Amino acid sequence: MPLPAQTVRPSASLQRHLMGLLLGVVGIFGAGIGLSLWFSLESTREEQQRLIGYEAEQARGNLVRRLGDYRTLLDNAARDRELADVLAFGTPEAQQAWVRARQRLLPEILGLALVDAHGEVVGDAASFRIGPACQRDLRRPGALTDGRLLVHRQQAGAEHVDFVAAVHDVRGMLLGGIFLSVRLDPLQRAIDGSILPEHAIALLDAEGRPIVGHGLQRGAMREVRLPVADTGWTLVVQSPVQWLTRSGGRQVVAGLLTLGAVLAVLVIGIVQLRRTMVRDIVSTLDALKALARNEPVPTIMPHYVEFEQVAEDINLTARHLQEQRARLERLSLTDPLTALPNRRAFETRFPQAQGMAERQHRVALVMLDIDHFKGVNDRFGHAVGDQVLLALAQALKDLTRRADLAARLAGDEFVVLLTDLDAAGLDAWYQRLSDRFRSELNAFGLDLQTGLSAGQTWLGPASRDSIDDALMRADHALYQAKERGRGRMVQYVEPGSDGAG
Ligand SMILES: Nc1nc2c(ncn2[C@@H]2O[C@H](COP(=O)(O)OP(=O)(O)OP(=O)(O)O)[C@@H](O)[C@H]2O)c(=O)[nH]1
Known part of the structure; x- marks a missing residue:
């Protein structure tokens, strides 16, 4: 009685197995490349941030030095006994002469004037190039003593920053002050030299309005903000976002090329493996079919050593079966x-x-x-x-x-x-x-x-x-x-x- 044909459904797929392997390797490589890309992006970001941070520090140092120069100049003048005397006892002509003598010595200075204890400019404000906005500021309470720097941009071409220093008599009584307005160009020069040409820099006042600077943009820029001490101002340095440094980019390309090469080798290897395995299996199958049909059984010569034992067993079984069949054939004819x-x-x-x-x-x-x-x-x-x-x-x-x-x-x-x-x-x-x-x-x-x-x-x-x-x-x-x-x-x-x- 013929044996019933048994169908055993295989649970694993070789193709799925190999594909899983391939995906696993791709995943590991992909994760590696992703990680190194992330590190490269991070180090590029940190490097850029460090660079503009350094630029901002430089610019702030230059700016603070320049402001300090004006402040020192003013403070030295304010401490001068001669000025106290001129303010307290000098005639208007003497006061005017004092101002004119110093005005000539400081080319960057837009305006220079003496101010009485109420903040009023002594003499003709216009002839000392003191505008109405500056005069208004001088009149506000505490204007002579609070040391605030005020920026005036009302008049195009005459934008400036105001410095004020109080002048006291020997007993410490407030006599008035000395007022100085400086063009913005020296401040601009102080910060300009500190940054790369492709970077932007700006000095902002307490309300965020630009005092000096250029190229500041909104949007995707790397940025560093530093406060400028005792002014309420902020220095901002920007650079366009650079995602990858050249070496980081090369690393990512090298990683992608490696991934491509590994993928190619794997795909070729798997295709080759599958083809060779199928060839081994087909030749084994052919031998079994020939055995079943009582035809001459081709000797199986497997490619892989893993199939060697199976092939040897089938070859041996085929030889035994053929010998037995020949014996039976002889017997059936004898x-x-x-x-x-x-x-x-x-x-x-x-x-x-x-x-x-x-x-x-x-x-x-x-x-x-x-x-x-x-x-x-x-x-x-x-x-x-x-x-x-x-x-x-x-x-x-x-x-x-x-x-x-x-x-x-x-x-x-x-x-x-x-x-x-x-x-x-x-x-x-x-x-x-x-x-x-x-x-x-x-x-x-x-x-x-x-x-x-x-x-x-x-x-x-x-x-x-x-x-x-x-x-x-x-x-x-x-x-x-x-x-x-x-x-x-x-x-x-x-x-x-x-x-x-
Ligand atoms: N010992 C032996 N006897 C066999 C074998 N096969 C058949 N026989 C016997 O052979 C005999 C055949 O006899 P027949 O040929 O019919 O008769 P016969 O006696 O030879 O008569 P004739 O042929 O007319 O001379 C039978 O008795 C069979 O039983 C066998 O393998 N061995």
Whole structure:
């Protein structure tokens, strides 16, 4: 009974497995590249931030020094006893002369004036280049003492920053002050030299309005803000956002190239692995199919050592199976008692004999039957009967040539195909066979009065003769031999022709 076909559904997919592997490697590499990109971005950001921070520090230092210069100048003047005297006791002319003398010494100064204790400019404010906005500022409470720097941008081309220092008498009484307005250009120069050309810088007042600077932008810029001490001002330095430094960019490109190379190697490797594995599996499958179809089994030569043991086992099993099949084939064509070819072997060989007959060879078919064999069995037993059969088989083996064929059809019935013998040769062969049979019986120690009857016919070409017809003719002739007293060979004669019977 054929075994039911079992279907075992596999749970894992090789392709999925390999793809998973590939994705895993890509993921790890991708994460590595992402991480190094992130580090590069961070270090670029930090580096940029550090650079503009350094620029801002430089600019603030320059600015504070420059402001300090003006402040010191003013403070020194305010402490001068001569100024206190001029303010307290000087005539308007003396006060004016004091101012004019100093005005000439300071080219960057826009305005210079003396102020009384109420914040009013002493003398003609316009001639000292003190505008109404500055005068207003001077009048506000605490303007002489709070040290605030005020920026005035009302007049284009005359933008300036105001410095004020209080002047006291020897007892510390407030006499008034000295007022100084400075153009913004020196402040601009103080901060300009500290930054790279592509960077922007600006000085903002307490309300965030620009005092000096250039190029400040809103939006995606890196920025550093530093307070300018004692002023309420803020210094801002900006640079366009640079995402990656050149070396960081190179690192990322190198990482991507490495990832690409690893991917390519992996993909090629996996495709190759799959192809080679499939080839190994297909060749194994081919061998198994050939085995199942009883065809010559090709020797499996696997590519991978992992398949070596399987291939060796299949090759060995195939060899064993082939040997067993050959043995079975031999057995199926061999009579088990006499080891002569059996009826199947005779039927297999018969077309070859017909071919010979077709090629003008004389091929004789002789059917043999042991005389009174039943009686031998009955009198001496089956074992002796077997000995008799073996004696005839031995005689047939000895007296048939390689091109001939002797087979046991059944029981005590044998058949022989003989090539290239004429009638006389056949008779002689029959005689030799009978004699040999008897001597074989003697050799077995059997003294039996038995002989051989034979019926003979010539084979015709396949187109006009068949195995059944030929056997029937030989059998008919054998029957004639029995009829005529046994122990003889009779040639088949067509009914109606001479000598028929
Ligand atoms: N010992 C033995 N006997 C067999 C074997 N096969 C068949 N037989 C016997 O062979 C005998 C065949 O006898 P037949 O050929 O019919 O009769 P016979 O006595 O030979 O008579 P004739 O052929 O007319 O001379 C039967 O008794 C079978 O039982 C076998 O393998 N061994």
